[in-house]
Amino acid sequence: MALKPKRTEGFAFVVTLGGLAAVTATAVDIFLPAQPSIGTAFDLPSSAGGVLVSAYFLGYGPGMMFWGLMADRFGRLPPLYISLAAFVILAVVCATTDSFEVLIIARCLQGVAGGGGPVIARAIARDMGGGARTIRLLTTVTAILSAAPLLSPIVGSGLLVVFEWPSVFWALAVFGVAMALATYLFLPETRPRIDGGGAATSSILIATKSLFRSRDFVVGTLLTATVFGGYAVLLSIGASVAEVPYGIPPQLFGFLFAVAALALVAGSVCARLVAPRLGVERVVTTGSVIAGLAGAGLLLVGAGSPTLPVLWAAVTGYLLAFGMLFPTGTAKALEPAGRMAGLGASLIGAMQMLVGAVGAALGAALFNGSHAALSTPMGIAGLLCLFCRLADLATDRQKLDP
Secondary structure, X not given: OOOOOOOOOOHHHHHHHHHHHOHHHHHHHOOHHHHHHHHHHOOOOHHHHHHHHHHHHHHHHXXXXXXXXXXXXXXXXXXXXXXXXXXXXXXXXXXXXXOHHXXXXXXXXXXXXXXXXXXXXHHHHHHOOOHHHHHHHHHHHHHHHOHHXXXXXXXXXXXXXXXXXXXXXXXXXXXXHHHHXXXXXXXXXXXXXXXXXXXXXXHHHHHHHHHHOXXXXXXXXXXXXXXXXXXXXXXXXXXXHHHOOOOOOHXXXXXXXXXXXXXXXXXXXXXXXXHHHHOHXXXXXXXXXXXXXXXXXXXXXXXXXOOXXXXXXXXXXXXXXXXXXXXXXXXXXXXXXXXXXXXXHHHHHHHHHHHHHHHHHHHHHHOOOOOHHHHHHHHHHHHHHHXXXXXXXXXXXXXXXX
């Protein structure tokens, strides 16, 4: 029986895009509860697992650049299949190695492979024509993506109750296979292969310069990269902060993380509902204000000795802002990309992951058994988001003044 034609609408199409966008969120979040266990397994400090988060992000940034360019040149689906296959193979390598050095290298390369799903999912969303439809699709995809930080740590904690830490990488291999199958069944090609590689290659620098001349692209990229940098600190040392000063075992951290992740889901759903009515700019402003308030709160509580509920309330506020800013800031940045959506999405993603890698490495380096290594960088990131948005709005007012 022949397969039905695949459509650029409907439940299966949107869920598949959401799953692809969540490849990296799943790859990082399911791994969070296992970080202390991995450090212990290799006779290293519990915070050593945070290095694997930074390694993934270091590979992920260049990976998004590579897969974005390939998706603009060869169509969306062929590079997507290759990236998912590599993701699965490297998950198996991570699960079977007995060397921490090999694990770091494989995790970095998995980040390169993992860049394909999110960047191509965003490019496909932009292929839908831009404007309100792309914003609706991106916010819906982000709402689905938000299930990853909500569910993945719980799955990771559950796996650790029954199995050892390699089980989280076997789960990632299964997830990669499932996404490849869903892509085959539900995603159509939205940008056919371009003949004449020389012309396409020569246009890359011109398109890149054009994007960086666009204030929407620059501001949207800065906002999403900054808010992600603070989030990456949480991904890097959140489990260690919960375990060392507060006594929360790794097997329970997934449930603690899910509490904050609910705010991320709420933020993305709110953006999905409000953006079509009020416009993406107002949602970006609201998210930036919440990020600034959460950042100030994190710095205030971080200056003392907060209880875990107080600290986690501030973290939850930050994730609420993250859920609102990430999809709307990405849509703002992608709007001027046009037909070079793959390049635009890859540049945005590369900047986000570069800042994320720095944030993850900074958190791991600063961690000394207290909460300050978490609260201080996240607090600074939240305030920077607010300042960036205020500067953007001030520029708009200057243009309106005679």
